[in-house]
Amino acid sequence: MINIAIMGHGTVGSGVAEILINKSNHIAKSINDDVNVKYILDLRDFNDLTYSEKFTKEFSDIVNDSEVDIVVEVMGGINPAYNFVKSSLAAGKSVVTSNKELVAAKGAELLKIAKENNVHFMFEASVGGGIPIIRPMARCLAANEILEVKGILNGTTNYILNKMIVDNMDFNTALKLAQDNGFAEKNPASDIEGHDACRKICILASLAFGKHVYPQQVITEGITEISLDDVDYADSFNCVIKLIASTKKLPSGKITASVRPTLVSRECMLSNVDGVFNAVMITGDSVGEVLFYGPGAGKLPTASAVVADVIDCANHKSFPSYIKWCDGEDGYVISHDEKTKLYVYAKSSNFAALNDQFNDLFGDAPCIKNEINGEIAFITNEELESVLQKKINKLSAETKKVMHTLF
Numbered sequence: 001m002i003n004i005a006i007m008g009h010g011t012v013g014s015g016v017a018e019i020l021i022n023k024s025n026h027i028a029k030s031i032n033d034d035v036n037v038k039y040i041l042d043l044r045d046f047n048d049l050t051y052s053e054k055f056t057k058e059f060s061d062i063v064n065d066s067e068v069d070i071v072v073e074v075m076g077g078i079n080p081a082y083n084f085v086k087s088s089l090a091a092g093k094s095v096v097t098s099n100k101e102l103v104a105a106k107g108a109e110l111l112k113i114a115k116e117n118n119v120h121f122m123f124e125a126s127v128g129g130g131i132p133i134i135r136p137m138a139r140c141l142a143a144n145e146i147l148e149v150k151g152i153l154n155g156t157t158n159y160i161l162n163k164m165i166v167d168n169m170d171f172n173t174a175l176k177l178a179q180d181n182g183f184a185e186k187n188p189a190s191d192i193e194g195h196d197a198c199r200k201i202c203i204l205a206s207l208a209f210g211k212h213v214y215p216q217q218v219i220t221e222g223i224t225e226i227s228l229d230d231v232d233y234a235d236s237f238n239c240v241i242k243l244i245a246s247t248k249k250l251p252s253g254k255i256t257a258s259v260r261p262t263l264v265s266r267e268c269m270l271s272n273v274d275g276v277f278n279a280v281m282i283t284g285d286s287v288g289e290v291l292f293y294g295p296g297a298g299k300l301p302t303a304s305a306v307v308a309d310v311i312d313c314a315n316h317k318s319f320p321s322y323i324k325w326c327d328g329e330d331g332y333v334i335s336h337d338e339k340t341k342l343y344v345y346a347k348s349s350n351f352a353a354l355n356d357q358f359n360d361l362f363g364d365a366p367c368i369k370n371e372i373n374g375e376i377a378f379i380t381n382e383e384l385e386s387v388l389q390k391k392i393n394k395l396s397a398e399t400k401k402v403m404h405t406l407f
């Protein structure tokens with residue numbers, strides 16, 4: 001019998017409980033043993049559930065019970081999850097989590113504690129919701145040196161942008177719908193300001209390149225400044241706006257990492273990732289480019305990834321973990337000047353002057369001009385980003401917006 005404790009009975013936790021309880025026969029076949037949800041930790045009362053008797057409000061019930069083999073942490077946030085996870089690992093229990101904030105901040109340390117105690121610390125559900133990504137990256141792509149990882153890692157922002165693009169819906173209405181669907185974080189600022197995608201790219205970068213990347217090292221921008229006008233201009237250039245997270249290994253061994261709204265050409269596969277779906281594109285030196293695609297948030301997709309880790313822990317009790325990376329360091333993540341094309345929007349009450357500057361600085365760049373509104377939007381030709389930024393600074397405009405592009 002494998003005894004499991006679930007910490008947190010929110011969107012994901014309730015999904016994990018449902019799968020473990022309702023599909024116990026299926027899971028028992030996968031692990032050749034019975035599974036039993038022994039405890040569910042939550043401070044709230046859930047008296048009307050068929051499994052209400054499993055609830056406790058005391059973490060000590062779980063950590064002090066030697067029969068508990070696997071602890072599932074789906075509370076979210078750093079505190080008290082960090083202390084609960086550390087204590088569980090130290091007590092010889094494997095831990096499975098969907099908590100990207102915890103893994104992005106403390107992953108290297110928790111992996112080390114798990115190793116010292118000969119147990120697992122697994123977090124497939126922390127990136128990409130239901131998409132298998134951690135395990136395939138660590139195992140199926142193990143022959144490769146990973147060169148680049150990029151993609152759409154936040155379901156809520158992708159859902160909002162998609163509603164703006166397809167339904168012309170305003171930002172706040174779309175956000176409300178994402179919250180109603182259970183995609184958004186408790187504090188949706190984490191989604192719309194890019195922090196959630198930042199945490200996820202930290203996890204993927206740490207796994208890909210073997211050294212911890214911390215959220216504060218990643219250039220992070222959200223989608224709060226994106227308007228329906230931006231969406232329309234992007235469309236005129238045959239592009240859609242997506243929140244793209246990316247990380248790349250440089251020849252020096254240093255890496256770059258960023259999260260930012262990006263104009264993605266409709267010819268690029270990532271432009272077709274709609275709604276709450278996520279996609280991760282990985283470039284390996286042997287395999288080339290591979291794409292992982294699927295539901296990036298939501299109760300059962302995320303719970304499906306959590307339960308897969310539970311099954312893996314149960315099947316490989318003493319198997320050394322295939323997930324490893326070491327502590328990070330200052331100066332490991334750097335900004336790197338490279339050739340690119342940028343999207344620029346500028347608005348001025350002196351349109352004639354703006355237009356002259358545009359012609360001088362950017363010449364034949366594809367552009368859309370709206371003289372009545374004093375607006376010009378264009379995509380630069382390819383040049384070093386530092387050179388482009390200097391030219392953009394020379395444009396006299398009351399409003400300017402600059403976005404990266406992906407063609």
Ligand code: HSE
Binds near residue numbers: 126128153183296298
């Ligand atoms: N709020 C997250 C998202 C949930 O929208 O992607 C899944 O991590």
